[in-house]
Amino acid sequence: MNKPKLSDVAELAGVSLTTVSRVLNNRGYIGDKTRKKVHEAMEELNYYPNEIARSLFISKTYIIGVIFPTTNNPFYGQLIYHLENFCEALGYKVLLCNSGGREDKERAYLEMLQRHQVDGIIAGAHNRGIDTYHRSRMPIVSVDRFLADHIPVVSSDNYRGGELATQHLLERGCKHIFHINGRRSLETPANLRRDAYEETMKKHKMPYKTYVNVDDYSVRMFDENPKIDGVFASDDLIAGSVIREAMKRGINVPGNVKVIGYDGADMTRMLFPDLTTIQQPIEAMAKEAVHLLVKLINEGEKTAVENITLPVELIQGKTT
Amino acid sequence: MNKPKLSDVAELAGVSLTTVSRVLNNRGYIGDKTRKKVHEAMEELNYYPNEIARSLFISKTYIIGVIFPTTNNPFYGQLIYHLENFCEALGYKVLLCNSGGREDKERAYLEMLQRHQVDGIIAGAHNRGIDTYHRSRMPIVSVDRFLADHIPVVSSDNYRGGELATQHLLERGCKHIFHINGRRSLETPANLRRDAYEETMKKHKMPYKTYVNVDDYSVRMFDENPKIDGVFASDDLIAGSVIREAMKRGINVPGNVKVIGYDGADMTRMLFPDLTTIQQPIEAMAKEAVHLLVKLINEGEKTAVENITLPVELIQGKTT
DNA sequence: ACATATATGTCAACCGGTTAACATATATTA
DNA sequence: TAATATATGTTAACCGGTTGACATATATGT
CATH class of the missing domain: 1.10.260.40 (lambda repressor-like DNA-binding domains)
Structure with missing residues (x-):
């Protein structure tokens, strides 16, 4: 049998x-x-x-490895959904890797993908320093992360997003605006949101401070800054937790404090439509990433490394 | 080179x-x-x-195909995240397939997975009638879907969930409770939520009606039932859209209408913590599904087909 | 009637490892 | 010293398709 x-x-x-x-x-x-x-x-x-036998002979698997922290997140969940769709449309299958933000897991996945002879990798998981990224001549495209000099990055216009968010809060009359972001050590274009925030505040001669989203950042921020009246969160989940903390303290949003988030993923918009946010063009990012990767796969090193930056959009909700 | x-x-x-x-x-x-x-x-x-060469020889790929409608959804996103994690822990990789609810795509994926010699499949995408499910002797486990007689189903206790939700609304004093669910043609245990709702209402001699979540179900439901004061939505996204429609009409939630959802996924809880919902044990479901599948893979047809049902929990928010 | 297109078969090499069988050589041990 | 454990090599078959070279036979066109 x-x-x-x-x-x-x-x-x-x-x-x-x-x-x-x-x-x-x-x-x-x-x-x-x-x-x-x-x-x-x-x-x-x-x-x-038997596709395995075929793959062995033609030295091509039509598999693309996709490494991200998790699918359990509105942004990544949507991004991965679209990545898979565009891959499928071009005849590629997706091997899913959730690194959970752990560098050791990511390294292990990377090795696994090489062993499995994937045709290319789309990664948005960690930072440079993982030498495998450097050494491998495997076609790789990254989304929202700097991985190595020769690896093209697809991202949205993070600086413009940070600028839009900060300007928006200023226009709404905020005087004491704070920003929450990830550790800077994570080398991601998302740091540009912080740069834009800080530079925009500087330009307006306003005081500024960025909190790193570790531990009880929300509690500390409110405790340390009684006059706080605006928050630019570097993603919508953080914005949500800031708003929760505010409500817990009886601080009215947007009356006393205005909060703007970042990402604007489909699911966030469905579950929390009132949130003002900067929306990234997630589907377009996925499309560009997949098409660029497939181009790299087909044309090899002839394709010049060029980063792709896509526009963002302010979505006005009721939290600012 | x-x-x-x-x-x-x-x-x-x-x-x-x-x-x-x-x-x-x-x-x-x-x-x-x-x-x-x-x-x-x-x-x-x-x-x-070269793992491909190795796979060919040993006739085993250590790949599991995972077919669900999308990762762009709090429930599936979380489920798939945990599925991938448990697979990884057991040395299996995940080939991700988003069927988008389309039967033709699902069929194509199923065939692709067979060609790719996956060791097994975890599916939660469609309904029976896809003969490939019937004909194949491939180890398959389904989550929240009836696929074929010989395919074990892992799900939460949907009947109990429906009962809990309905009883909860009754206890909160609702007299005109409506339910929203998918088409019955989708053969999923989620239909038990409807059965539980309808039977519980019957038991309490209350009128009941189930709306199917197509088109403007929310609008119709409110238009047709001025006395509506309770809604049991078959998932949290639907609950969200019902609440949005209520607010649009100036109907206070929970003052005038109480709404309870279903799923209680992590992301939903973060973005919409106020929502009262029935929480499914998503991680546990993933764990059972993966372990059962691996058992099927290792033991072959010796393993008896046995469905697994896990307990649900009512999470009290502020919408009821 | 002859050139060419169409249709199918045989054979063998190949993709990149795995594995069993067998040979050989040194090191260890009783 | 003989028996056994350790270490490495050679050879070839195998996993399941793919492909090129070559042979052969019928069908079609001019």
């Missing part, structure tokens, strides 16, 4: 191995009745060609 | 193919210096064993 193979099909159809292979790959001349016989045999045997 | 292969390693290390293979697989006797030499050669060449 083993899996049927090509030779079983050939035998049942009463033709040669080569003929079956010709039918499968539409190569050479094949007669109509023969093609039919072969298809019937495949049907009857419930035969599926 | 081709990928280094085993023979390159052997040559550089000055040993035979067999010796390298022995080092890689820890088989037979190997001297310490030889092992070291081989490892150094692998390091120098940046060599990764």
Whole structure:
């Protein structure tokens, strides 16, 4: 009761191995009745060609490895959804890797993907310093992360987003605006949001301070700054937790404190439509990443490394 | 500049193919210096064993196909995250398939997974009637969907969940409770939520009506039922859209209408913590599904088909 | 009638590892 | 010293398709 193979099909159809292979790959001349016989045999045997054997021979798997921290997040969940869709449309399959933000896991995944002979990798998980990224000549595109000099980055216009968010809070009359962001050690374009915030505040001669989203950052921020009246959170989840903390303290949003988030993923918009946020073009980012990667796969090192930056948009909600 | 292969390693290390293979697989006797030499050669060449070749020989890929509608959803996003984690912990990789609810895509994916020789499939995408599910002897476990008689289903206690939700609304004093659910044609245990709702209402001699979540169900529900004072939504996103519609009409939640959702995924809880909902044990479901599948893979048809049902929990928010 | 297109078969090499069988050589141990 | 454990090599078959070279036979066109 083993899996049927090509030779079983050939035998049942009463033709040669080569003929079956010709039918499968539409190569050479094949007669109509023969093609039919072969298809019937495949049907009857419930035969599926072994793609592993094929991959081995043609040295190509049509698999793309996708490494991100998690699918359990509105932004990544949506990004990965679109990545998978665009891959599928181009005939590629996706091997999913959730690094959970752990560098050791990421390194292990990277090695696994090489062993599995994936045709390319789309990564948005960690930072440079993982030498595997450097050493490998594997086609890689990163989303929202600097991985290595020769790896192109697809991201949205983070600086412009930070600027938009900060200006928006200023326009709404905020005087004491704070920013929350990840550790700077994570080398991601998201740091540009912070730069934009700080520079915009400086330009307006306003005091500024960035909190790092660790531990009880929300509690500390409110405790340390009684006059706080505006918060630019570097993502929508953080914005949500800031708003929760504010409500817990009886601080009215947007009355006393205005809060703007970042990302504007579909699910966030559905579950928290009132949130003012900077929306990233997630689907477009996925599209660019996949198309660029496939170009790299097909053209090899001829393709010049060029980063892609896409525009963001302010979505006015009721929290500012 | 081709990928280094085993023979390159052997040559550089000055040993035979067999010796390298022995080092890689820890088989037979190997001297310490030889092992070291081989490892150094692998390091120098940046060599990764070709898992495709290995898979072909051992007839096992250690890949599990995962088919769900999308990762762009709090419930599936979290479920898939945990599925991937448990797979990884057991040495399996995940090939991600987003069917987008389309039956043709699902069928295509199913065929692709067979061609790719995956060791098993975890599916929660569609309904029975896809004959591939029937014909294939491939180990399959489904989550929250009836696929075929011989395919075990892992789900939460949907009937109990529906009962809890309905009773909760009744206890909160609702008299005109409506339910929103998917089309019944989708053969999913989620239909039990509807059954529980309808039977519980019947038991309390209350009128009941279930709306199907197509088009403007929310608008219709409010238009047709001025006396509505309670809604049991079959998932949290629907609950969110019901609440939005209520607010649009100036209907206070929970003052005039109480709304309870279903799922209680992490992201929903973060973005909409006020929502009262029935929480499914998503991580536990993923764990059971993966472990059951791996058991099926290892033991083959000896393993009896047995469905797994896990308990749900009412989470009291501020919308009821 | 002859050139060419169409249809199918045979054979063997190949993709990159794995593994069993067997040979050989040194090291250890009873 | 003989028996055994350790260490490494050689050879070849195998996993399941793919492909090129070559042979052969019928069909079609001019």
